[in-house]
Amino acid sequence: MTKKKTKIPNACPIVNAFHLIGGKWKPYIIYYLQKKNQRFGKLHFLIPDISRKVLTEQLREMESDELIHRKKFDESPPRVEYSLTEKAKEVIPILEALGEWSFKIHKEKMTESLDEEIYIDYCQDYL
Amino acid sequence: MTKKKTKIPNACPIVNAFHLIGGKWKPYIIYYLQKKNQRFGKLHFLIPDISRKVLTEQLREMESDELIHRKKFDESPPRVEYSLTEKAKEVIPILEALGEWSFKIHKEKMTESLDEEIYIDYCQDYL
DNA sequence: TGTCATGGTTACATTTTCGTTACTACTTAT
DNA sequence: ATAAGTAGTAACGAAAATGTAACCATGACA
Incomplete structure (x- = not known):
């Protein structure tokens, strides 16, 4: 069995989707923007563990992917x-x-746990 | 505006989902196992750019997440x-x-390109 | 006896992603 | 004159993910 050498030019569409909306922070960005348009500072307040540098990077990336719109006053x-574009809004039901x-899956695995309630609260809000 | 200090015990369910099925290789693993159960070597042949080390790691992770089943003869x-479990099969329509x-989105952006056809062929197969 | 195949593992190196700290430009309020 | 607030940027470094190359155990087969 030798190596297959037919390189796929772009990743598969699912891998592509993960580039668009995956990673450590983009789901949070989408989550908060979906509820309400937000300013940079507010977004950083809502997602305090991201650094401002990375927040900027992610926003710029999503902007060039046409998932968010940046309006400068x-x-x-x-x-x-910052606000979500139509493209981004279309993916929300899928993310849900x-x-x-x-x-x-999580519920099936963790039948007990102290953190469980907090997690569920958070998820109810999210889902 | 001070830092929010309420740490969420586990990530949001969507971030969790990305841990389960995201990353560089898991989508491919799911894709090939969904078509047909596969042996380790065949999987490595189908996904030649992954190293055997990382393939092992990813398979072990998915096994402990109960997304795949490992049967040793x-x-x-x-x-x-290796084969997909029911849990994993449930997520396939969502991935599609x-x-x-x-x-x-990809089609909208790239109206021309030489690689386009190859990509579409690949995707047709995938979708 | 020794080579081959399978399904790995181990130690180490590299790449990619993310974080920290300090700095900037602009304008209004004190 | 100077401090404060917003939305960043730049240089550097740490951490996480992935890759490379060599190695191992087992039994079949020549």
Whole structure:
């Protein structure tokens, strides 16, 4: 058995999807923007564990993928508002289905646990 | 605006889902196992760019997450067969929806390109 | 007796992703 | 004159993920 050498030019569409909306922070960004348009600072407050550098990077990436829209107001101090595009809004039901699936698995595995209630509260909010 | 310090015990269910089925290789593993149960060596042939070390790691992880089943035959040379569990099979329609969504975005962006046909062929197969 | 095949494992190196800290430009309020 | 607030950026470093190359145990087969 020798190596297959037919390189796929772009990754498979599912891998592609993970590039668009996966990673450590993009799900949170989508989550908070889906509820409400947000300014940079507020987004950083809502997702405090991300560094501002990485938040900027992720937002720029999502902007160039046309998943979010960046609206800059010509004011001072500067104001920038981020919102989801239609493309991004279309994927939300799919993400919710994914969340429900993983939540079901999680519940099956962890029958007891002190953190369980907190997790469930958080998930109810999310799902 | 100070830092929010309420740590979430486990990540949000969507982030959790990405741990289960995301990453560089798990989508491919799911894809090939969904078509047909596979032995370790065949899987490595089908996904030639993964190293055997990482393939082992990913398979072990998915096994402990109960997404795949590992069946070892007592033969020589050894034979091991991997298959998807019911849990994993449940997520496939969701993954397909995700793939269609990202494929649609991809098509909108790339109107021309030489690789396009190859990509589409690959995707048709995938979707 | 020694080579082959399978399904790995181990130690180490590299790449990719993410974080820390300090800094900037602009304008209004004190 | 200077401090404060917003939305960043730049240089550097740490951590996480992945890759490379060599090795192992088993039994069949020549």
